[in-house]
Amino acid sequence: MTNRDLNLMVGVGLQLEKSCNGMRYLVELLGYSVGEGVIISAPLERDKRLSLAPGEEVTIRYLGGVSQYAFRSRVTHISTEPYLHVHLEYPGGIEATMTRRAVRMPVRESVIRLAMDDEGSKLPVEMKNISFGGASLIAPVKLATRGERFSIDMPTLSADLEKAVILPCVVRYVSAQREGEASIYHHGVEFIDVDGIARDFIGRYLEHRSAASLGGA
Numbered sequence: 001m002t003n004r005d006l007n008l009m010v011g012v013g014l015q016l017e018k019s020c021n022g023m024r025y026l027v028e029l030l031g032y033s034v035g036e037g038v039i040i041s042a043p044l045e046r047d048k049r050l051s052l053a054p055g056e057e058v059t060i061r062y063l064g065g066v067s068q069y070a071f072r073s074r075v076t077h078i079s080t081e082p083y084l085h086v087h088l089e090y091p092g093g094i095e096a097t098m099t100r101r102a103v104r105m106p107v108r109e110s111v112i113r114l115a116m117d118d119e120g121s122k123l124p125v126e127m128k129n130i131s132f133g134g135a136s137l138i139a140p141v142k143l144a145t146r147g148e149r150f151s152i153d154m155p156t157l158s159a160d161l162e163k164a165v166i167l168p169c170v171v172r173y174v175s176a177q178r179e180g181e182a183s184i185y186h187h188g189v190e191f192i193d194v195d196g197i198a199r200d201f202i203g204r205y206l207e208h209r210s211a212a213s214l215g216g217a
Contacts, residue, residue: 013204019057038088070095134190144171165198
């Protein structure tokens with residue numbers, strides 16, 4: 001067990017697992033007080049029913065840096081005012097497990113596209129996968145050569161469609177693949193000097209994809 005401070009920002013995505021049946025749900029951290037309790041958004045079934053009851057035991061997981069954290073807790077209260085949310089016991093300790101820095105998750109949502117700086121213009125590029133350390137990009141043209149640096153504007157999928165995070169990167173490899181009469185270029189890039197906001201976004205996305213692959217809602 002590590003220390004008892006969650007060290008999380010309000011609004012971060014968490015994965016909730018029910019101890020009784022192993023079902024997993026993506027929830028949002030609404031707030032916490034060290035030693036007092038944790039408040040999360042309500043995990044709902046597909047028919048919109050609340051999936052928890054007072055007294056149920058749960059496990060909460062989340063990513064931070066290159067580690068995955070988890071703690072066990074119990075539902076203490078379910079409130080419907082001013083909106084539906086769930087109170088949990090504050091954990092007695094938090095387990096930390098190192099994850100492989102280069103582990104990658106596929107980018108499946110078609111709305112995730114890239115706009116790479118190109119002498120002041122924006123060039124749409126497809127992202128194949130992403131990790132804390134970098135990403136794989138696909139484009140119909142060669143974007144850069146090995147060792148070159150550029151920045152990527154990546155949409156955050158928030159309600160504000162103009163909101164994006166900046167991902168500075170350096171090209172580590174480039175390869176070409178023929179598809180019919182055209183060539184498709186694959187680029188491996190490493191993120192460099194990524195700020196906290198961008199790292200938090202990557203962490204949320206990796207957690208979202210990990211939960212989905214494990215059967216989360």
